[in-house]
Amino acid sequence: MQSTNWQLKMYTYRQKSDFIKQLRNERKNKDSQDLFFVILDADIGANPSPKEIGIRSKQIHEEYKRMKEKNKKVKFILSSRCWEVWMCMHKEGPYMKPFSTQEELNKDVHETYQKERQWYKEKADFLFKSCKQASRNSKLSRNAQKLTLIDFEKVESIQNFFKKCTQQATFVDILVDELNEKIV
Secondary structure (H helix, E strand, O other): OOOOOOOOOOOOHHHHHHHHHHHHHHHHOOOOOOOOEEEEEOOOOOOOOHHHHHHHHHHHHHHHHHHHHHOOOOEEEEEEOOOHHHHHOOOOOOOOOOOOOHHHHHHHHOOOOOOOHHHHHHHHHHHHHOHHHHHHHHHHHHHHOOOOOOOOOOHHHHHHHHHHOOOOEEOHHHHHHHHHHHHO
């Protein structure tokens, strides 16, 4: 399928209501080829307790159900522990350090890393050129930990992911691969 007219729209958590509005509008358009992804951070600390895993797994599962009610096409992507793990996957090898602190992770992304638009603009060329490498690294990291795709329909599947994931991992590469298929 060759796509000639596409655009990427990103919504932050603060823009969630705008995203939901787009989901509802798209559902009414039967001919739409739009894709919708929700990228969630695990937002869970190092060595989480079973209670923490249970609470966060249920939160993610509930968010999944709410979004699916709005539009069945929406797909969920999880990063453990957070978005910055995807940024670290752009380096030479898979980023598989055990989680310690957010500050340490930010340093691992790049010594000048800041979670601000300007940093992403300055690094856009590097991030784009290293995207395939980041996807490979993400898969290597998950395979090394024997992590499988998460079935967001089942709380247990999310909990199992958290229990097995002892190092950094992300599924952002799935989104990147799917987008690449659509635009190539």
